[in-house]
Amino acid sequence: MTDILRRHRLLTVTGAIVLLLVLLGSFPIIPETKQAVVVRFGKPVRIYNMYKPGRPIGTAGAGINWRIPFAEQLVWIDKRVQDVDMQRQQVLSTDQRRLQVDAFARYRIIDPTLMYIRAGNEEQLTEQLRPILGSEVRNELGRIEFAALLTPERQGIMDSVRTSLNRIARQYGVEIIDVRIKRTDLPDGAPLAAAFDRMRTAREQEARSIQAQGAKQAAIIRAEADAEAAQTYAASFGKDPSFYDFYRAMQSYRTTFIPNGQDKLAPTTIVLSPQNDYLKEFTGRGPGK
Amino acid sequence: MMTISGWGGRVRGLFTDTKGPWGQGGGDGGDPPADEGPGGPWGEPPRRGRRPSLGAGNVSALEELLRRSRARFGGNGGGLPGRPNRSLILWGLIGFVLIWLVFTSTHSISPGQRGVVTQLGRYSRTLGPGVGFTLPSPIERVKKLDVEKIQSIDLGSSGADDLMLTGDQNLIDLAYSVRWNVRTPELYLFQMAQPDETIREVAESAMRAVVSQVTLNDAMGDRRAEIEAQAAQNMQRILDSYRSGIQVQGIAIKQADPPDAVNDAFKQVTAAQQQAQSYINSANAYSLQLRQKAQGEATAFDKVYEQYRLAPEVTRRRMYYETMEQVLSNVDKTIIEAPGVTPYLPLPEVKKQRQPEEPQQ
Numbered sequence: 001m002t003d004i005l006r007r008h009r010l011l012t013v014t015g016a017i018v019l020l021l022v023l024l025g026s027f028p029i030i031p032e033t034k035q036a037v038v039v040r041f042g043k044p045v046r047i048y049n050m051y052k053p054g055r056p057i058g059t060a061g062a063g064i065n066w067r068i069p070f071a072e073q074l075v076w077i078d079k080r081v082q083d084v085d086m087q088r089q090q091v092l093s094t095d096q097r098r099l100q101v102d103a104f105a106r107y108r109i110i111d112p113t114l115m116y117i118r119a120g121n122e123e124q125l126t127e128q129l130r131p132i133l134g135s136e137v138r139n140e141l142g143r144i145e146f147a148a149l150l151t152p153e154r155q156g157i158m159d160s161v162r163t164s165l166n167r168i169a170r171q172y173g174v175e176i177i178d179v180r181i182k183r184t185d186l187p188d189g190a191p192l193a194a195a196f197d198r199m200r201t202a203r204e205q206e207a208r209s210i211q212a213q214g215a216k217q218a219a220i221i222r223a224e225a226d227a228e229a230a231q232t233y234a235a236s237f238g239k240d241p242s243f244y245d246f247y248r249a250m251q252s253y254r255t256t257f258i259p260n261g262q263d264k265l266a267p268t269t270i271v272l273s274p275q276n277d278y279l280k281e282f283t284g285r286g287p288g289k
Numbered sequence: 290m291m292t293i294s295g296w297g298g299r300v301r302g303l304f305t306d307t308k309g310p311w312g313q314g315g316g317d318g319g320d321p322p323a324d325e326g327p328g329g330p331w332g333e334p335p336r337r338g339r340r341p342s343l344g345a346g347n348v349s350a351l352e353e354l355l356r357r358s359r360a361r362f363g364g365n366g367g368g369l370p371g372r373p374n375r376s377l378i379l380w381g382l383i384g385f386v387l388i389w390l391v392f393t394s395t396h397s398i399s400p401g402q403r404g405v406v407t408q409l410g411r412y413s414r415t416l417g418p419g420v421g422f423t424l425p426s427p428i429e430r431v432k433k434l435d436v437e438k439i440q441s442i443d444l445g446s447s448g449a450d451d452l453m454l455t456g457d458q459n460l461i462d463l464a465y466s467v468r469w470n471v472r473t474p475e476l477y478l479f480q481m482a483q484p485d486e487t488i489r490e491v492a493e494s495a496m497r498a499v500v501s502q503v504t505l506n507d508a509m510g511d512r513r514a515e516i517e518a519q520a521a522q523n524m525q526r527i528l529d530s531y532r533s534g535i536q537v538q539g540i541a542i543k544q545a546d547p548p549d550a551v552n553d554a555f556k557q558v559t560a561a562q563q564q565a566q567s568y569i570n571s572a573n574a575y576s577l578q579l580r581q582k583a584q585g586e587a588t589a590f591d592k593v594y595e596q597y598r599l600a601p602e603v604t605r606r607r608m609y610y611e612t613m614e615q616v617l618s619n620v621d622k623t624i625i626e627a628p629g630v631t632p633y634l635p636l637p638e639v640k641k642q643r644q645p646e647e648p649q650q
Contacts, residue, residue, distance in 0.1 A: 031410040032479045057475050063411030080482040081531050083490070104490055106531060150456050150501040177531060180494040184454055184501070196550045199459050199505075203554035207561035214565020218572035225576030229583035236587035236594075243597055246605060247590060250612040257616040269621040278613045279624065 022069045032062045035112045037075040044113045045072070051079050051110050077112040077122065081177060084126050086133045090187060097146035098191055102182040103137050103158075105129070105165065111173030118172045125172060133179070136165045149184055393426030401437035403474045406430070412475055434474040439538055442467045442485075444492055452548055453497055459505035462546045465517075467492045467524070468538040476534025488528070488535060495523035496540065509545045517542055 030036050030049045038046040049061030067074060086103040093099060107129070109115050109122075119125040140161045141149070148154070158179050166176040186192045237244040257268060272279060397420050398404045404416035408429050416423075416431065423429040445451050445464040452460040469488060471477045481487050499520045500508055508516060521540045528535045547555045597604045 029410040032407060032412045057412045057479050061411075064409045078482060080480055081487075081533075082482040083487065104494075106487075147458070150454060150458065152502060154498060154501065178527065180491075180527070181497070182490055182494050183497055185452065186454070186460070195458070195460060196548065199547070199551045200554040202459075203551065203558050207554075207557040210558065210561040210565050211568075214561075214568040217565075218568040221569065221572035221576050225572075225579045229579045232580070232583040232587045236590050239591075240594060240597075243594060243601075243605075244590070247593065247608070250608055253612050253616050258619055268619075269623060270617065271623045271625060274624060278610075278617070 025067075026069045027064050027066050028074055030062045030065055032057060033078065033080050035061075035077045035079045035109065036065070037077060037112045037116050038067055038072050039075055039116075040068070040072045044075075044116060047112050048074075049079060050112060051108060053110075075112075075116050077109050077115060079109070081106050081108050082122075082126075083107075084129045084133060086130060086137060089134055089138065091138050091141040093141065093144060093146040093149070095145045095147075098187050099141070099146065099149070100183075100185040100187050101137060101141065102184075103133065103161075103179060104182055105133050105162075105179045106177045107169060107174050108177060109173055110175045114171075114173030125174065128172065129169060129174070132168050133161075133165055136161050136168075137179075137181075140164075149181075154181065390425045394423055394429075396421045396423065396431045396433075398433060401435055402433050403436050403471075404431040404433050405474050405478055407432070412479060415474055432478060434471055434477065436471045436474060439468050439470045442469070442489055442492065443543075444489065444496070453500045455500055455505045455508055456502045457504045460548050461500065461505055461508050462544070462548050463496070463500065463508070463542060464544040465496060465520075465540055465542045467521075467540050470536055470538060471534060472536035473534035476532055478534075481531060481533050484533060484535065487531065487533065491524050491527045492520075492540070495527060496520045498523060505547070509547070513542050513545060 028036065028048075032049075035050055036048040037044050038048065048065045084105050084107060086101075086105070088100060088102050091099045091101045109125075115125060119128060140157050144153075144157060148157075158181060162176050162179040165179060169176050186195050274282065396404050396416060398416050398418045400418045402418065404421055406413045406416060406421075406423050406429055408424070413429065421431070423431055443464070443466045445453075445462075451462065453463050455461050467488065477484055496516075499516050503512060503516060517540045521537050524540070525537045528537065546552070
């Protein structure tokens with residue numbers, strides 16, 4: 001009797017636990033970061049915590065919800081802004097310049113049902129979005145010149161990539177929030193080397209021009225000084241040219257013939273004629289010529 | 290110290306259900322249970338007291354022990370040997386639940402933190418600093434986030450792989466750091482799938498966009514502050530458009546250098562600037578010198594000329610004689626009467642004749 005009771009109790013306990021589990025399973029807790037598609041025998045019937053633009057966090061959707069046990073399954077789909085990175089790829093601009101471009105797109109799943117039907121899960125969605133992003137970026141960038149990438153126009157280009165990507169992404173229930181170029185690089189090898197060469201030669205040119213400019217300025221300064229000195233001399237000496245001639249000659253004789261003690265000049269011999277002006281008194285000729 | 294001989298006693302001891310497994314301290318392995326029986330976890334003191342009266346009858350003591358044990362436990366139907374355990378477990382459970390309730394429903398939030406409360410997964414409210422109360426754990430959960438703490442991400446580094454294109458199609462090696470903190474904790478937690486990665490990518494994108502619109506010289510030179518500000522502003526705008534709840538505090542450019550490959554050429558420019566400056570400096574020195582000299586000489590001439598004008602002839606003669614005197618007193622002089630002789634005079638001979646005399650004078 002007790003045995004039967006005990007076995008019965010065991011059965012009851014087991015039954016209660018199973019029931020509890022089923023009950024718990026029937027009231028799934030939806031976290032704030034997820035959307036849940038309720039699938040009844042493979043057919044989506046309801047969505048919990050669906051993203052609605054502009055609705056503040058915590059107002060509706062997330063939290064405790066219900067489902068029919070066994071018949072309905074939940075498919076979890078992220079509600080947050082997600083990221084898809086484009087593989088680094090080469091883009092050819094209209095002026096035939098090659099460019100390595102990295103881009104990324106931010107998206108949000110706004111229609112979980114569509115996304116579940118068309119893509120299945122998030123990994124597959126990313127796998128499908130990535131090549132589309134790549135080709136859109138390539139198409140748009142292939143339509144402009146290299147230089148335009150380095151202007152504010154760049155964001156406009158990205159906006160048009162976003163628009164066209166969004167058109168495709170909508171088919172998956174996805175909204176593209178933003179497409180951005182992360183990096184634009186010159187491809188390794190010849191283009192990079194050429195850029196380096198250009199930079200180097202530009203700098204060399206700059207260096208030379210700076211040097212030449214310095215030399216030019218220096219020459220001007222010297223010439224100005226020369227001119228000013230000449231002017232000073234002329235203003236002074238011009239008062240009496242003949243006296244200047246005499247004065248300067250006297251100066252010159254001193255510098256030429258008198259050893260200044262610094263450098264050893266060869267001894268000079270001067271041969272004078274008695275007719276020399278200096279010796280005119282020597283011969284007793286008296287004053288005057 | 291468990292010996293083989295001790296096993297028998299040990300096994301019996303286990304059957305009595307009063308004995309702990311480590312009660313085998315005794316040396317005479319034959320009948321240890323009598324000695325060691327009371328060592329069990331639930332052992333009662335009375336038996337210990339009784340032991341001496343048992344005398345030599347070890348076997349009877351064992352039987353007595355068994356009987357007592359059966360009396361104690363057997364009455365309860367033997368199938369539930371853990372009744373005392375059960376109440377203890379119950380109390381333990383109650384205690385655990387109480388502690389659980391206390392610990393999971395009060396939360397101390399430090400001044401730089403916010404506690405984001407989710408009620409069954411759904412965002413409910415954000416707790417400010419201080420002590421906050423919530424429902425206990427499975428119902429409400431609190432995620433603490435540092436909001437005041439400014440975090441920093443370093444981006445860009447040396448290495449040819451990380452060059453940026455500038456507006457004039459040059460390359461620059463830029464390293465910078467982004468400082469940010471969480472502005473709205475619930476947005477930060479629930480809006481972005483990978484917030485940190487997002488910040489990194491957005492920072493890179495914003496910085497490159499700004500740098501691609503300035504020239505290399507600007508990026509390396511005095512417009513750095515402007516670039517930093519603009520990149521930070523762009524970043525904030527993008528992050529706001531994601532509703533990420535992130536506040537960009539600022540971007541700091543740590544290094545803006547030309548790529549290693551062309552660094553030498555950039556040094557040449559600096560060298561050229563130095564060179565040009567030195568040209569100008571020496572020209573300036575020359576200029577100063579020349580002007581001073583001209584002025585000095587002109588003034589000297591002017592002074593003499595003033596005097597000369599007062600007495601031209603005398604001054605002229607005086608200057609002439611003075612000069613000639615100085616000149617001729619220092620040179621060899623030869624005065625020749627006949628003009629025709631001059632070319633044939635052996636001047637070196639004259640000089641030689643004079644030389645020996647000199648030391649003596």
